[in-house]
Amino acid sequence: MTRQASPTRPKRWFAGTVLALCLAGCASGFKPKTIDQVPFRDRSVTQVENGIRVTTAVPDAGETRDLFGISLYRKRIQPVWIEIENMTAEDIWFLPFGVDSDYHTPMEVAALTRKSSARQQAEQHFLRNGVNLGIRPGETRSGFVFTELDQGTKAFNVDVFNDDDTWQFTFFVPVPGLATDHGNVDFKSLYADDQISHYTDAAEFIRALQQLPCCVKDSKGENFGDPLNLVIIGEPLDIYYAVIRADWDETEVVSAASGLRTAMSFLTGGKYRYSPVSSLYVFGRRQDIALQRIRENINERNHFRLWLAPMTFQGQSVWIGQISRDIGVRFTTKTITTHKIDPDVDETREFLIENLAYNQVLSRFAYVGGVGAAPIESPRGNLTGDPYFTDGLRAVMWIPAKPTDLQDIRYVDWSDPEG
Amino acid sequence: MYEAVERSDFRERAESQSDARVQVSAAVLGREETTAVFGIDLYKQGIQPVWMEIRNSTNSLARYAVVSTDRYYFSPLEVAYKNRGGYSDEGRSEMEERFNKLAMPRYVDPGESRSGFVFTHIAAGAKGFNVDVFGSGAPSSFTFLLRVPGFVPDYANFDAASIYSAEELTAYDDEQVVDALRAMPCCSTDQSGDTAGEPVNIMLVGSGPELLKALLRSGWIETSAKEAAEQQPQFLFGRMQDAIFRYKSSAGDSLYEIRFWLAPMLYGQDRVWLGQIKHFYVLGGSLRRFDPDVDSARNFAMQKFLYGQALQSIGWLAGKAVVPAESFLERLINTPYFTDGYRLVLWLSAEPLSVANIDVKDWDLPPRWGL
Numbered sequence: 001m002t003r004q005a006s007p008t009r010p011k012r013w014f015a016g017t018v019l020a021l022c023l024a025g026c027a028s029g030f031k032p033k034t035i036d037q038v039p040f041r042d043r044s045v046t047q048v049e050n051g052i053r054v055t056t057a058v059p060d061a062g063e064t065r066d067l068f069g070i071s072l073y074r075k076r077i078q079p080v081w082i083e084i085e086n087m088t089a090e091d092i093w094f095l096p097f098g099v100d101s102d103y104h105t106p107m108e109v110a111a112l113t114r115k116s117s118a119r120q121q122a123e124q125h126f127l128r129n130g131v132n133l134g135i136r137p138g139e140t141r142s143g144f145v146f147t148e149l150d151q152g153t154k155a156f157n158v159d160v161f162n163d164d165d166t167w168q169f170t171f172f173v174p175v176p177g178l179a180t181d182h183g184n185v186d187f188k189s190l191y192a193d194d195q196i197s198h199y200t201d202a203a204e205f206i207r208a209l210q211q212l213p214c215c216v217k218d219s220k221g222e223n224f225g226d227p228l229n230l231v232i233i234g235e236p237l238d239i240y241y242a243v244i245r246a247d248w249d250e251t252e253v254v255s256a257a258s259g260l261r262t263a264m265s266f267l268t269g270g271k272y273r274y275s276p277v278s279s280l281y282v283f284g285r286r287q288d289i290a291l292q293r294i295r296e297n298i299n300e301r302n303h304f305r306l307w308l309a310p311m312t313f314q315g316q317s318v319w320i321g322q323i324s325r326d327i328g329v330r331f332t333t334k335t336i337t338t339h340k341i342d343p344d345v346d347e348t349r350e351f352l353i354e355n356l357a358y359n360q361v362l363s364r365f366a367y368v369g370g371v372g373a374a375p376i377e378s379p380r381g382n383l384t385g386d387p388y389f390t391d392g393l394r395a396v397m398w399i400p401a402k403p404t405d406l407q408d409i410r411y412v413d414w415s416d417p418e419g
Numbered sequence: 420m421y422e423a424v425e426r427s428d429f430r431e432r433a434e435s436q437s438d439a440r441v442q443v444s445a446a447v448l449g450r451e452e453t454t455a456v457f458g459i460d461l462y463k464q465g466i467q468p469v470w471m472e473i474r475n476s477t478n479s480l481a482r483y484a485v486v487s488t489d490r491y492y493f494s495p496l497e498v499a500y501k502n503r504g505g506y507s508d509e510g511r512s513e514m515e516e517r518f519n520k521l522a523m524p525r526y527v528d529p530g531e532s533r534s535g536f537v538f539t540h541i542a543a544g545a546k547g548f549n550v551d552v553f554g555s556g557a558p559s560s561f562t563f564l565l566r567v568p569g570f571v572p573d574y575a576n577f578d579a580a581s582i583y584s585a586e587e588l589t590a591y592d593d594e595q596v597v598d599a600l601r602a603m604p605c606c607s608t609d610q611s612g613d614t615a616g617e618p619v620n621i622m623l624v625g626s627g628p629e630l631l632k633a634l635l636r637s638g639w640i641e642t643s644a645k646e647a648a649e650q651q652p653q654f655l656f657g658r659m660q661d662a663i664f665r666y667k668s669s670a671g672d673s674l675y676e677i678r679f680w681l682a683p684m685l686y687g688q689d690r691v692w693l694g695q696i697k698h699f700y701v702l703g704g705s706l707r708r709f710d711p712d713v714d715s716a717r718n719f720a721m722q723k724f725l726y727g728q729a730l731q732s733i734g735w736l737a738g739k740a741v742v743p744a745e746s747f748l749e750r751l752i753n754t755p756y757f758t759d760g761y762r763l764v765l766w767l768s769a770e771p772l773s774v775a776n777i778d779v780k781d782w783d784l785p786p787r788w789g790l
Contacts, residue, residue: 076670084789094788097722102668105715108700111708123748132759133718134785143789148670163779327497340500347494350525354486376519407557 032069032125040067041081047169051088054169057081058154060176069122070112076149077104077112078175082158083142086135090162093133098159098168100147109146151175155244172241187236187288190308197311205313206414209394210370212309212320216280218383225280225383226341227371227390229349230321232306233313234399242361242399248291248304280383282307282320293355301326302348323348343379343388349395360403366396366412429470436561440554441481442474443561447546448536449568456521458514459502466493467541467567471550472534475527479554483525485537487551487560493538495522527552544570544641562771564635573647574662579627579690582661583683590685597736597782599684600691600764605740607653607678607695616653618740618758620717621677621694625767630679630692633767637727639664639677655680655693666723674699674707675716675723696720711747711756714786721763728773732766734780759786 035041044057058080059066061073072079080099086092096103106126113122135141147156154175160167199205209231215224232239279286287305294301306321325342342348356362373392374380381387396414433446447469450462461468469488475481485492499518503511523535539548546567552559591599600622607616623630635641642663652659660678667674675698682691698716699707710716724730738760747757764780 082789091784093785095722095725097719097726101726102670102673103719104673105698105700105710105712105719107710107712107715108673108698111700111702120748120750124745127712127744127748132714132786132788134787135789136784136787139787141787141789159774161774161777163777166775325494325497327494327500342494342496342500344494344496344519347496351486351494354484355490357484358486358490406551406553409553 033066038063038066045171045173049167052160052167053085054158055083056171058173058175075112078147078149079144080147081144084135085140086137089137092135092160092162095159096145098157099145104146153244187308191310195310199313206368209368212370213282214371216282216322219281223383226322227345228320228322229371229394231394231396232319233316236317238401239399243291245361246355246359248293323352341386345388345390353395357409361399362397362409363400363404364398364410364412366414367393368414370394438559440477441552441559443550445471445563447565447567465541467539468536469539470536471523473527474532477554478529481527481552481554484551487549488537489539495519498538544572545635547635571644572641573644577661579681582681587683588685596686601736607655610654617695618713619693619695620762621696622764623692623767624689629767629769633729634664637724637729639666672701713756713758717763728771729768730765731768731772732778734764734782735785736762737783738762761786
């Protein structure tokens with residue numbers, strides 16, 4: 001077998017046009033406001049542990065422009081404000097690497113100011129935010145760490161250490177400006193109380209899981225699509241924190257502006273991470289939560305959709321879901337463009353188990369049936385005509401309230417429904 | 420036509436590691452081997468296949484976690500899909516089948532052995548990765564640092580034993596070493612030795628192999644001999660650097676570079692390596708700019724080692740070669756950088772050590788963070 005010359009890549013001439021527009025829009029003088037003039041710290045979050053107090057806040061796009069005189073969000077840079085009070089008797093070190101292991105340096109950010117007269121002011125302004133590490137006993141110090149942009153919810157750690165001790169604070173700080181998918185769903189009103197089944201016995205619960213629909217449907221409730229091969233059990237807030245911690249991005253609801261952003265991302269290969277996803281249906285409604293996790297560019301991402309199921313298990317909420325790995329974009333007759341998915345959907349399911357485990361947000365997992373096997377020789381098709389094959393199993397994943405180490409994750413053998 | 424995996428010699432150079440439960444062998448395929456095995460130049464697409472074999476000596480099922488080797492690994496059919504162009508229908512399904520069949524499986528039955536390929540992102544220079552295998556109880560975790568065929572690092576001809584004669588070397592004990600470190604030259608020079616270059620702001624204590632392991636484990640990348648020769652030379656102890664290592668941010672907009680010189684010091688079993696760390700950033704396009712804030716670069720490098728679990732001790736030394744930021748920013752002086760003059764001394768650890776076990780030397784207090 002020989003391979004012919006690879007097809008030519010799409011031309012990127014209009015990427016330059018987009019950049020030129022941005023340059024015109026981004027060029028501005030250096031007129032920062034002081035930190036007290038910008039009320040972003042109204043949303044600050046504080047944690048205290050063993051003599052260390054950490055308070056953080058994340059300015060949104062407009063507040064960042066006010067604070068630094070530059071549209072840093074357009075450059076995919078997001079400042080995180082951190083204040084640390086050292087109430088111990090020893091010196092401590094703050095490690096910005098824990099906030100973002102690719103954090104930007106002050107001079108790098110200052111260099112984004114284009115006018116040279118303004119740049120000199122900017123350098124002084126940014127440098128005052130400090131680059132060093134030490135905080136003496138009794139001191140309170142504060143500054144900004146310049147991180148990669150996250151919209152929706154910003155999740156990060158603040159790591160502090162000294163010769164005797166270490167402190168790790170995990171923060172989830174909401175950032176205004178993104179109309180997220182699940183923001184529109186009122187989870188409490190999805191089901192009436194008498195519609196919810198409460199299971200405590202594993203065998204009964206397993207049977208109920210097996211009877212849940214095999215696959216998603218289209219909006220008319222007719223055609224069967226991607227397999228529902230995930231079950232997630234836990235407190236809703238813990239599940240939400242878990243997926244954010246495991247690097248999943250919330251999805252923006254479809255609007256004219258976000259549609260435009262998706263198109264730009266697809267055409268320029270840029271990383272617009274929050275593009276809306278198409279709707280799939282279970283229980284007669286579209287997904288309650290859609291998440292995505294970008295790999296190299298928008299054409300390489302994993303999609304993950306969840307629906308709240310009308311049941312609880314041992315008092316915790318139960319969600320059913322679908323996950324797919326995009327491996328390219330293809331044109332279909334049903335939608336204008338769609339993502340070609342990896343036909344080995346079990347591989348993607350196993351990836352999610354590992355992804356959650358390595359982010360310490362998985363405590364137990366099991367497998368149950370219900371999808372129906374489709375061997376590689378006779379694959380089934382999803383709603384956009386992509387084939388997939390599967391062993392027919394659903395992965396059941398328990399999300400803990402506290403981080404769980406890898407060695408403490410338990411496999412539960414649910415292969416025998418009576419067990 | 421494809422080359423049979425059984426006939427390929429990467430299996431012979433595979434390195435093995437084991438504990439009581441699991442044995443793992445692994446090898447990284449070079450570009451030519453990759454093309455021979457898969458019939459496609461995967462390196463061109465940034466994909467580097469790692470071959471591995473896992474033997475499960477326990478009585479329970481073992482599971483290999485693919486994300487432990489590369490958290491953004493490529494799935495086998497994803498690699499096949501990327502290369503679908505130019506095949507006939509029959510050829511394409513043959514190729515898909517081959518990728519699927521050669522992929523490393525996740526599960527290994529008790530007493531069995533399974534082998535296959537994991538499709539990882541390409542690494543220039545030596546390849547560092549983990550292989551975690553789960554069964555009952557604590558997982559078995561192995562760290563591999565493997566040579567990639569076809570890559571010659573800039574330090575290939577470096578020989579720590581022959582750089583200095585016996586008379587040139589001075590031995591120090593714990594008491595004397597701090598003063599000796601303080602007395603080390605502040606800066607590199609040009610070739611003539613007359614013009615002062617950039618600061619030497621980091622010092623690493625450990626053997627050559629320990630230094631290499633610590634660098635690779637912390638995510639620093641080797642520089643090829645060819646690439647190193649294209650860099651502007653810096654001199655110390657009358658010679659060019661012994662090695663250059665780099666780290667490029669995942670977004671590609673930041674580049675950190677460390678140059679090392681072996682110092683003429685003996686300190687117990689250890690050697691001392693003087694380092695110069697610099698940061699470059701990219702502002703759109705490909706123009707790289709030097710970040711004049713060399714202290715930022717120094718602190719970043721320290722944290723990179725710390726989070727790479729490659730350190731056992733850290734000490735700060737205040738220095739006299741201070742270039743105040745104000746003077747630099749107001750263009751009152753003519754240096755390309757500014758610095759608080761502090762230098763970091765880092766003791767390397769051959770085995771992974773968590774932050775909780777780090778010993779902080781009771782020398783100078785570190786410079787302060789923030790306002």
